Amino acid sequence: MSEFSPKSDFLRVLTERGYIHQCSDMAAVDDKARAGELIAYIGFDCTAPSLHVGSMLQIMMLRWLQKTGAGKPLPLMGGGTTRVGDPSGKDESRKLLSIADIDANKESIKRIFSSFLAFGEGKTDAAMPDNAEWLTALNYIEFLREVGRHFSVNRMLAMDSVKMRLERDQELSFIEFNYMCLQAYDFVELNRRYNCNLQMGGSDQWGNIVTGIDLGRRMGTPQLYALTSPLLTTSSGAKMGKTAAGAVWLNADMLSPWDYWQYWRNTEDADVGRFLKLFTELPLDEIRRLEALQGAEINEAKKILANEATAMAHGRAVAEQSAETARKTFEEGAVSADLPTVEVPRAEFAAGLGVLTAFVRAGLVASTGEARRQVKGGGLRVNDKPVTDEKATLGAGDLAGGEAVKLSLGRKRHILLKPV
């Protein structure tokens, strides 16, 4: 398979840029792509109000599918399957979410896709189905007779996601055990409704996808295909998408574009080339030039990565503003008015706000106790001057360069505190 050289733009791009982990039939998928007849779906869980960067790889695959004219992308909302819970890749079962929460999450997630895909009725326009549409209407007995009879429990027990739980003596509830059946059925249903013929996903989804292909064969669909992407970790082994502040969300109301830009800006040297290929659409020869930069010069590549990734998710203007704010803050050491701002009542400020409290208000530390410890460690600064006296107060005299005080935790996290 590694020897295969694709003729379609779609598979060529995916191969060159490192999106492909496994494919059930490269040659067949290649043909369909060339004919513009790939109708591909990727399922997205509705377990949180936003997707995070961990899903970016999947989103990019749909985007390339559309961009190369290979066919129609179908981001599938897991409004139904999230009610059951996917055990793949998880050590233990998760609490079931309430249906109201799932629906709220779904609405929030839907908004993300309009930044990445063009929706409509045309041949390569995206559509966004929700498996709650058919899964919640299923009748148990009917489902068992028509779909359930095609599943072999023997085979299901041998699947990695199940085997792992059994071998470690970890609980696997019946509801979770059913998850793969529902996902397999989704594939068949999407074929019936949209002529969907390809399911993509992370490598942990391989088992679920193949189960769907198999079910399709038994239930009389045309041949279906599977294509998975590698599980991404940073060079130092961490999972993608976690930072001090938590997950790197794609929704701007969950994580500000500024923080999103910063996430990409702080990429490890060793990951720059790989990430440029996966998370931007820059030409490969440009990327080769950027990743070859040595020493401190590679920071230029990181800025471009941050700009491109942020532009895609939040728009070019916002990305450029973040870049400019970063330049002022980190390269000039100036106070940029565009840094994230937290407001405090002017009266409170005039009365003299304790430094510790101020940092808690700014959200840079969780408690005054933590603020106190950070002072001891030299981690807090007011207008770039280290805080040495934990009893100090902020007043009008600290309003540097205008209307706000710049509070910093460490060298990277800055907040403007603004009296109103």
Place this chain on the structure above:
RNA sequence: GGGGGAGUGUCCCGAGCGGCAAAGGGGGCGGACUGUAAAUCCGCUGGCUAUGCCUUCGUAGGUUCGAGUCCUACCUCCCCCA
């Protein structure tokens, strides 16, 4: 149904003779070094109106000057026998 074992600092794992804000590690945060990188080294990693006060060891009671540690009941999980 009978017998045995376990639940610890709300990120995780984990030690804990009746004096414990509780060992150690991972993770995280901060500092030094750098390039807003990695690696390395150092510090910190319950809360507060703070030389003291409050809340923490599955839940609820009890014994004791004093309980994570002892007793009782209950909950949850695991193992063995039926």
